[in-house]
Amino acid sequence: MVESKRSKLVQKLLTYVVLVAFSLFCLFPFLWMVITALKPTDEVRSTRPSFFIENPTFDNFLHVFWNTGFLTYFKNSLFVGVAATALSLLISVLSAYALSRFMRFRGVKLVSVTMILSQMVPPVLLLIPLYIIMMQLGFLNTHISLLVAYTTFTIPLCTFMLTSFFSSIPIELEEAAEMDGCSKIGLICRVILPISIPGLVSTSLFAFVNAWNEFMFGYVFINDDSLRTLTPGLSLFKGLYTTDWGSIMSASVMSVLPVVILFLYLQKYLVEGVTAGAVKG
Amino acid sequence: MRVSVEKDAESLSRKRRPTREVKAKQIAYMFVLPAFLFFLVIVAYPLVSVIWDSFHDKNLLNTGDGRFVGLANYVEVIRSEYFVQAFVNTGIWTIVSVAGEYILGIVAALALAQRIRGRAIFRGIIIIPWIVPVVVAGLTWTWMLTPDYGVLNSWLVKLGLLDEPYYFLGEPDTALLSIIIVNIWRSFPFYTITLLAALQSIPRDIYEAAALDGIGPVGRFFKITLPQLKSVSIVLIMIHIIWTAINFDFIWVMTEGGPVHSSETLPIMIYRFAMQELNIGLASALASLMLAFMIIGFMMYYLYIQRKSGNRGGM
Numbered sequence: 001m002v003e004s005k006r007s008k009l010v011q012k013l014l015t016y017v018v019l020v021a022f023s024l025f026c027l028f029p030f031l032w033m034v035i036t037a038l039k040p041t042d043e044v045r046s047t048r049p050s051f052f053i054e055n056p057t058f059d060n061f062l063h064v065f066w067n068t069g070f071l072t073y074f075k076n077s078l079f080v081g082v083a084a085t086a087l088s089l090l091i092s093v094l095s096a097y098a099l100s101r102f103m104r105f106r107g108v109k110l111v112s113v114t115m116i117l118s119q120m121v122p123p124v125l126l127l128i129p130l131y132i133i134m135m136q137l138g139f140l141n142t143h144i145s146l147l148v149a150y151t152t153f154t155i156p157l158c159t160f161m162l163t164s165f166f167s168s169i170p171i172e173l174e175e176a177a178e179m180d181g182c183s184k185i186g187l188i189c190r191v192i193l194p195i196s197i198p199g200l201v202s203t204s205l206f207a208f209v210n211a212w213n214e215f216m217f218g219y220v221f222i223n224d225d226s227l228r229t230l231t232p233g234l235s236l237f238k239g240l241y242t243t244d245w246g247s248i249m250s251a252s253v254m255s256v257l258p259v260v261i262l263f264l265y266l267q268k269y270l271v272e273g274v275t276a277g278a279v280k281g
Numbered sequence: 282m283r284v285s286v287e288k289d290a291e292s293l294s295r296k297r298r299p300t301r302e303v304k305a306k307q308i309a310y311m312f313v314l315p316a317f318l319f320f321l322v323i324v325a326y327p328l329v330s331v332i333w334d335s336f337h338d339k340n341l342l343n344t345g346d347g348r349f350v351g352l353a354n355y356v357e358v359i360r361s362e363y364f365v366q367a368f369v370n371t372g373i374w375t376i377v378s379v380a381g382e383y384i385l386g387i388v389a390a391l392a393l394a395q396r397i398r399g400r401a402i403f404r405g406i407i408i409i410p411w412i413v414p415v416v417v418a419g420l421t422w423t424w425m426l427t428p429d430y431g432v433l434n435s436w437l438v439k440l441g442l443l444d445e446p447y448y449f450l451g452e453p454d455t456a457l458l459s460i461i462i463v464n465i466w467r468s469f470p471f472y473t474i475t476l477l478a479a480l481q482s483i484p485r486d487i488y489e490a491a492a493l494d495g496i497g498p499v500g501r502f503f504k505i506t507l508p509q510l511k512s513v514s515i516v517l518i519m520i521h522i523i524w525t526a527i528n529f530d531f532i533w534v535m536t537e538g539g540p541v542h543s544s545e546t547l548p549i550m551i552y553r554f555a556m557q558e559l560n561i562g563l564a565s566a567l568a569s570l571m572l573a574f575m576i577i578g579f580m581m582y583y584l585y586i587q588r589k590s591g592n593r594g595g596m
Contacts (some may be wrong), residue, residue, distance in 0.1 A: 007498075011395070011498065012395070012397060015392045015395045015397055016397065018388060018389070018392040019389075019392050019393070019397075019403045019407075022385075022388075022389050022392070022403070022406075022407055023403060023406045023407065025466070026406055026407055026409055026410050026466075026470075027406060027409070029410075029418070029421045029422060029425065029466070030409070030413075030421075032421065032424075032425055032432055033417075033421045033424075036424065044430065045429075045430050046430065047429070047430065047435070048435065049430060049431075049432040049435050091315045091316050091319065092316070094311075094312040094313070094315060094316070095312055095313045095315070095316040097312055098308075098309045098310075098312035098313045099313070101309070102305060102306070102308075102309035102312075105306055105309050105310070107306075107309070107310050107313065108309050108310070108313055111313040111316060111317050111320075114317065114320050114324075114325075115316070115320070117324075118320050118324040120523065120575075121324055121328065122523065122527035122548075122571070122575075123527070123529075124527050124529050124548040124551055124552070124568070124571075125327075125328065125331060125527075125551075125568045125571065125572060126323070126324065126327045126328070126331075127551070127552070127555070128331065128334075128551070128555045128561060128564050128565060128568065129326070129327030129328075129330045129331050129334070129565075130323065130327055131555070132330075132561070133326075133327065148323060149323070151319065151323075152319060152320075152323040152324060155316055155319055159316065184308050209412070212414070213413075213414040213415065213416075215414070215415060215416050215529075215530045215533075215534070216529050216530060216533075219533075220552075220556060230414075231414050231415075231416040231417075232416075234414075234416050234417065234420060235416050235419075235420070235533075235534050237420075238420060238423070238534075245424045245427075245430070248420055248424065249420075249421070249424065252417045252420055252421060255414065255417060256413055256414070256417050259412055259413070259414070260409070260412065263408075263409075263412045
């Protein structure tokens with residue numbers, strides 16, 4: 001290349017400096033979260049906060065685990081997340097199949113447009129009417145209300161992700177199965193789904209993380225402490241244990257952990273899914 | 282004779298093809314029906330009812346008689362004490378956040394696009410903030426920003442930038458700004474991933490040709506990289522302007538719009554009207570106003586695109 005060795009070296013050095021700076025910026029809050037969670041109360045409440053933990057302890061974790069609603073919240077979030085994922089996957093598989101194969105029909109095109117639109121509708125705007133609907137149907141303070149709200153936002157997302165996976169399956173494969181007298185449902189179950197398992201996995205994880213991280217609906221729809229999900233539960237910790245940051249941070253660590261583990265597993269898919277969705281706009 | 286046979290075959294196939302097509306259509310519609318029903322019940326109907334309620338006197342305690350009140354709700358919202366402030370706050374919150382996110386996003390994306398060792402690890406680390414629930418991000422930063430034991434305050438004092446610990450989230454002049462920084466921290470990775478994908482699709486020979494022409498790295502960035510990223514950037518920024526303007530979680534978790542409404546944005550105000558004052562009419566009017574702002578924004582964007590493509594056609 002034309003550039004001098006020196007300017008290339010400078011460029012490389014600069015790149016590393018920038019990347020290290022970004023990494024510190026991104027990681028520091030986590031590091032501090034973990035350090036705080038492992039500190040005993042007197043070290044948490046020190047006017048000279050340090051990275052070094054003199055007496056590391058799991059007391060905060062144990063306290064949060066046994067003496068607070070954490071475990072209940074965690075179970076509720078897990079249940080709502082899994083149920084919402086399953087429901088939206090069930091619906092999205094059908095609609096994604098239609099979107100990938102039958103775009104030539106006007107009705108299917110209409111549904112795809114409504115999905116794009118519904119992705120743009122801000123949840124805050126739906127909060128009030130959905131609250132009233134749930135109240136009238138008696139679903140307020142039940143997990144059904146959350147299930148419905150989360151599914152609304154995950155169906156378009158899952159449909160678009162699955163459509164791109166299904167579109168890559170050659171149509172000849174289906175024709176062969178149809179010749180053998182397979183019904184459409186049978187075809188989806190026996191041909192399409194087994195091939196698209198990686199797509200299904202990444203789509204469902206995406207939907208799950210979405211439901212797991214959601215805050216507003218969980219905060220507004222659920223009042224009963226035994227039904228509360230994790231994110232609103234955590235935010236209420238702040239009010240209940242104002243100065244007990246050791247406990248709040250250990251609860252944070254425990255609620256981030258599943259998401260981070262999932263993420264490590266699906267990083268590649270996540271990046272692909274995000275970019276595919278965003279670049280297509 | 283032969284002609285008639287051909288005709289028969291033709292009419293037969295014409296008949297058969299439509300039935301097959303009709304069947305396919307039935308299946309297609311059956312498959313999209315559940316998703317469409319969800320849309321009707323949970324998105325379309327609520328949206329219509331928001332607009333309907335905004336013209337009626339309605340509240341959750343049933344003291345409102347549900348009568349038509351015209352624009353009274355809108356007038357009351359606009360005249361309410363904190364509307365102008367919430368409106369301005371929403372603007373600051375959105376513009377500063379999106380600008381900061383874009384700048385950080387593009388710098389990180391440029392660095393990640395270089396061919397260096399350990400790129401995958403750096404990419405993994407930089408995406409992490411985006412994975413974390415907003416609530417956890419909010420709580421962790423709140424803890425780091427606390428005046429008495431917060432690590433950031435202690436550092437700033439040590440560095441001599443502050444004389445004494447400052448209650449960033451508790452003072453009206455810094456509350457919103459602090460939340461903006463946290464929002465930037467959590468949201469910029471999305472820009473990085475998207476811009477990185479776009480950067481990697483720019484053909485390398487353009488850069489090499491420019492380098493041959495004696496254009497330096499800075500010149501190449503402004504003359505090649507930025508123009509190539511333009512369309513992705515516009516989509517990215519449009520999406521985030523909406524996502525940021527309507528965001529409820531960050532501000533609610535960190536300050537609940539306080540102190541003294543100094544970090545209150547329109548979504549927080551909607552929540553306050555609906556859940557604290559239980560006045561559905563007012564909340565719906567404000568929500569409808571936000572919807573109108575959004576639609577106007579979209580239309581302006583659409584017209585801009587139209588005019589641009591029109592110009593290109595004229596050339």
